[in-house]
Amino acid sequence: MNAALGTIAVSLTAVLSFASPARAASQALLNVSYDSTRELYEEIDQAFVADYATRHAGQKPDVQQSHAGSGKQARAVVDGLRADVVTLALGADIDAIVKGGLINEGWQSELSNNSSPYTSTIVFLVRKGNPKAVKDWGDLIKPDIKVITPNPKTSGGARWNFLAAWGYAAQVKGHDFSNADSAVAAEKAGKEAKEFPAFDDAKGKAFVEALFKNVPVLDSGARGSTVTFAQKGLGDVLISWENEAWLAQEEYKDQFEIVYPSVSILAEPPVAIVDKNVDERGTRALAEDYLKFLYSEPGQEIIAANHYRPRDTAVLSRYADKLPAIPLFTIDESFGGWTNAQKHFFNDGGVFDQIYKVNK
Amino acid sequence: MAVLRRSVLPGFRLSLGYTVFYLSLMVLIPLGALVVKSGTLSWHDFYTTVTDDFVISAYKLSLGASLAAAAINGVMGLLVAWVLVRYRFPGRKIFDAIVDLPFALPTAVAGITFADIFATNTWLNAYGNDWYRVTLVLIFVGLPFVIRTVQPVLQDWDTETEQAAMSLGAGPVTIFRRVIFPVLFPAWISGVALAFARCVGEYGSVIFVSGNIPGKSQIVPQLIIEKLYLPPDENGVTGVAHATSIGLVLLLISLSILLVLNAIDYLSRRHDR
Numbered sequence: 073m074n075a076a077l078g079t080i081a082v083s084l085t086a087v088l089s090f091a092s093p094a095r096a097a098s099q100a101l102l103n104v105s106y107d108s109t110r111e112l113y114e115e116i117d118q119a120f121v122a123d124y125a126t127r128h129a130g131q132k133p134d135v136q137q138s139h140a141g142s143g144k145q146a147r148a149v150v151d152g153l154r155a156d157v158v159t160l161a162l163g164a165d166i167d168a169i170v171k172g173g174l175i176n177e178g179w180q181s182e183l184s185n186n187s188s189p190y191t192s193t194i195v196f197l198v199r200k201g202n203p204k205a206v207k208d209w210g211d212l213i214k215p216d217i218k219v220i221t222p223n224p225k226t227s228g229g230a231r232w233n234f235l236a237a238w239g240y241a242a243q244v245k246g247h248d249f250s251n252a253d254s255a256v257a258a259e260k261a262g263k264e265a266k267e268f269p270a271f272d273d274a275k276g277k278a279f280v281e282a283l284f285k286n287v288p289v290l291d292s293g294a295r296g297s298t299v300t301f302a303q304k305g306l307g308d309v310l311i312s313w314e315n316e317a318w319l320a321q322e323e324y325k326d327q328f329e330i331v332y333p334s335v336s337i338l339a340e341p342p343v344a345i346v347d348k349n350v351d352e353r354g355t356r357a358l359a360e361d362y363l364k365f366l367y368s369e370p371g372q373e374i375i376a377a378n379h380y381r382p383r384d385t386a387v388l389s390r391y392a393d394k395l396p397a398i399p400l401f402t403i404d405e406s407f408g409g410w411t412n413a414q415k416h417f418f419n420d421g422g423v424f425d426q427i428y429k430v431n432k
Numbered sequence: 433m434a435v436l437r438r439s440v441l442p443g444f445r446l447s448l449g450y451t452v453f454y455l456s457l458m459v460l461i462p463l464g465a466l467v468v469k470s471g472t473l474s475w476h477d478f479y480t481t482v483t484d485d486f487v488i489s490a491y492k493l494s495l496g497a498s499l500a501a502a503a504i505n506g507v508m509g510l511l512v513a514w515v516l517v518r519y520r521f522p523g524r525k526i527f528d529a530i531v532d533l534p535f536a537l538p539t540a541v542a543g544i545t546f547a548d549i550f551a552t553n554t555w556l557n558a559y560g561n562d563w564y565r566v567t568l569v570l571i572f573v574g575l576p577f578v579i580r581t582v583q584p585v586l587q588d589w590d591t592e593t594e595q596a597a598m599s600l601g602a603g604p605v606t607i608f609r610r611v612i613f614p615v616l617f618p619a620w621i622s623g624v625a626l627a628f629a630r631c632v633g634e635y636g637s638v639i640f641v642s643g644n645i646p647g648k649s650q651i652v653p654q655l656i657i658e659k660l661y662l663p664p665d666e667n668g669v670t671g672v673a674h675a676t677s678i679g680l681v682l683l684l685i686s687l688s689i690l691l692v693l694n695a696i697d698y699l700s701r702r703h704d705r
Contacts, residue, residue: 143661168663168670223644225658289643292657304551414663420671428646429485 099133101358104155106142106228106341107295108316112378113137113159119374120365124358133358141293142228149174149346156350156359159343161228164410166344174348185259186404188340189366190380191249193400194229194236196331197301197310197317204308208333209240212309213282220307221287222297224418228341229294231418233311234280235403236337238417241279242270244406246335246399250392252385258338262404270406271416281427302328313339315379318394338400466683469676481674482681486646487655490678493642494652495685497563498631501570506624509578510616516579517586534575539636542572547640562649565641573634574627581623585616618697625693632686652682 105113117135125132138145138153142161149155150172158175160166163186169175180187198206204217212219222230247258270276289306291297294316301310302320309331310317317330343363350356365371372382376391388395407413417423470478481487516528534542546569589612597607613620635653643649650658656678662671 141661143663146663147661164663171664171670223658226661287645290645292639292644292654304547306551419662420659420674425486425646428648 099131099358101133101135101156101355101362102138102154103135103157103159103362104138104145104149104153105159106145106161107139107293108229108313108319109159109341110137110139111319112315112375112380115374115378116366116371119370120362123365123370124361135362141226143168143226154349154353155346156353156355157343157345157363159341161339161341162231162410163340163342164231164414165228166342167411169344169346174346175344176347179344180342182345183343183363184367185383186340187342187344188383189343189363189371190341190375190382192314192339192341192380193336193398194233194311194333194339195314195317195336196333197298197312197320197328198308198331200327200329202329202331206309206331209237209279209335212237212311213279213286215286217286217309218288218307219283219286219309219311220289220291220297220301221311222294223290223292224424226292227294227297229313229316230290230297231413232313232337232339234417234424235407235413236333237283237311238273238276238280239270239337239401239406240333240335242273242276242406244270244401246401247338248397249338249381249400250385250388250397255383255385258402258405262402265405265408268406268408268412271412277423277427280423284427314381314395318379332396332398335399335401338402340403463683466676466680469673470680472673473677477674478677481677486650487652487678489647490650490652490655491682491685493563493566493649494632494682495689497567497570497651498628498634499689500567501574501631502624502628504567504571505574505578505627506620509575509623509627510582510620513579513582513586517583517589531576531579534572539573539634540640543569543637543640546572546637550641562642562645566638566649566651569637569641570631570634573637574631577627577630578620578623581619581626582616585619589615614700617700621693621697621700625690628693629686629690632682652678 103113103117114137117137121132121135138148138155140148142165145153145158145160146165146168149158149169158166158169163180166175166179170177170179183189196206196212198204204211204214206212206217211217221233224230224234245261247261248254249258289297289300291300294313297310298312298316298320300306302324310320312320317328321328321330343366345356345359345363350359366375367383369384369387372384372387376382376387376395379394381395382388382391403409403413407416415422473481512531516524516531546565550565593611594607597611602610633653635651638651639654642651642654644654646655656675659671659675659678662674664670
């Protein structure tokens with residue numbers, strides 16, 4: 073019996089490996105990304121391929137994308153999805169791939185700006201005319217308000233939402249990122265920060281506890297929450313990625329308004345090369361080229377046009393009406409980076425679990 | 433073995449070998465992997481994982497709503513099957529075909545249909561009551577099972593038995609209770625068991641209507657996904673073993689419920705003899 077099974081297993085493996093012939097130094101690139109970057113990377117890919125062709129005698133690489141919840145995508149890459157680059161919602165998810173042995177340690181310092189070529193922030197989407205008069209974070213804990221946000225256990229966006237709310241209540245320090253000097257200073261402050269009192273802030277905890285009492289549904293991803301709010305008509309406020317809010321506003325004309333809170337978090341969705349995969353497939357040069365394109369001026373322009381905040385402040389200033397400057401605090405300075413924040417707030421038994429055990 | 437060797441059908445060894453191999457490949461090996469993965473946790477970790485408040489509450493919702501849906505389908509399905517077989521009325525064939533719709537419909541389509549109804553129809557919505565919404569969707573998903581298992585038995589049913597009972601002075605209730613139902617019972621209980629098993633595993637449609645709130649409106653599969661996507665902790669431990677442990681316990685619970693249902697069936701047959 074065992075021998076027979078062994079033979080079958082071997083022949084199955086042979087068949088399977090036959091089915092996926094090794095692509096010798098192929099011109100294909102797979103970008104595994106998260107939910108709400110679909111529109112952004114469709115445009116980036118087109119522009120990148122055209123740009124690459126002019127620099128490489130008309131060669132056109134075949135760039136493909138995959139989108140789903142950020143945590144799920146990290147898991148898929150660890151489990152064997154052959155990504156050349158990952159462009160995820162937060163550093164913790166890329167760290168998960170590092171622990172899976174596919175990306176080298178220190179990835180975040182390989183590219184400039186913490187390997188995040190663009191940033192975003194967290195804003196509110198409310199129904200037309202703002203009937204519940206939601207102006208700032210403080211309004212979200214009023215008893216008659218229903219708030220829609222995804223589940224931080226599965227959604228990267230939801231984790232940014234959670235920390236933005238916490239940081240507001242804990243009154244952590246915000247910075248002006250529309251000005252290049254101040255942005256550099258803020259990044260430096262993040263690198264030098266040693267103490268993170270926000271973790272134990274009682275006001276932060278009380279505020280987030282009250283906030284989640286007003287949440288009737290926790291979808292598993294950011295797109296799911298947008299659908300719940302926009303199509304199912306649930307809730308008075310959607311806490312959302314800035315670009316998701318703009319997309320929803322454009323798609324459902326005259327139904328929603330965007331509200332910018334007094335302060336929010338600087339969300340840095342990072343990008344990285346999947347070292348093990350590019351070395352096996354011989355696509356490292358192409359992957360590096362692709363990520364560098366994101367930092368180029370045409371790349372930054374596409375980023376801004378898709379409602380993400382470009383790092384290039386000159387480009388950002390051209391979009392100042394749609395990407396208004398509000399004070400933003402950083403996860404590095406206020407919470408000591410993702411590793412600490414993930415462990416303290418979102419792992420099993422963390423603050424998020426405790427909140428629901430109290431609320432119950 | 434003696435009985436088997438006397439079999440007149442040729443090819444016994446080959447077909448038995450194939451059956452065992454096939455079942456092992458498709459069922460036992462994947463389930464074995466589930467057990468092995470769960471086994472990487474210590475007993476203590478395993479116990480605390482599966483007895484966590486959120487996990488217990490998800491078991492209650494998943495199993496409770498499935499049992500409720502199976503029970504309601506047990507009663508209503510029997511009635512529908514009875515009407516479809518016993519009465520002739522215009523549109524009967526159409527209604528008969530409609531029964532299969534929940535089988536044919538992709539579960540996500542069912543989910544989005546219900547989500548849309550709950551969103552637009554206030555009296556069906558019952559805002560916030562996830563038990564109600566989950567049970568309603570599960571009733572839909574499990575609807576055909578009881579009907580389709582009971583129907584053939586009713587069709588083959590010889591009405592002369594009923595006439596005999598009537599001539600002996602039995603009233604309609606007695607006839608149903610003592611004559612008809614005992615014959616239907618094995619088919620009926622396996623229909624209920626199938627509907628239950630289907631509901632416990634249902635994911636695609638339920639996620640559209642349940643709130644996914646930990647400790648309140650999360651079904652077990654949602655919790656499993658949540659554990660699965662948890663990033664590794666500082667020791668590189670992921671949530672995979674926790675996820676499989678929760679799955680393993682759900683498997684054991686629903687297996688025991690199915691065993692109980694089968695035992696009821698077995699005992700009732702033995703009682704007949």
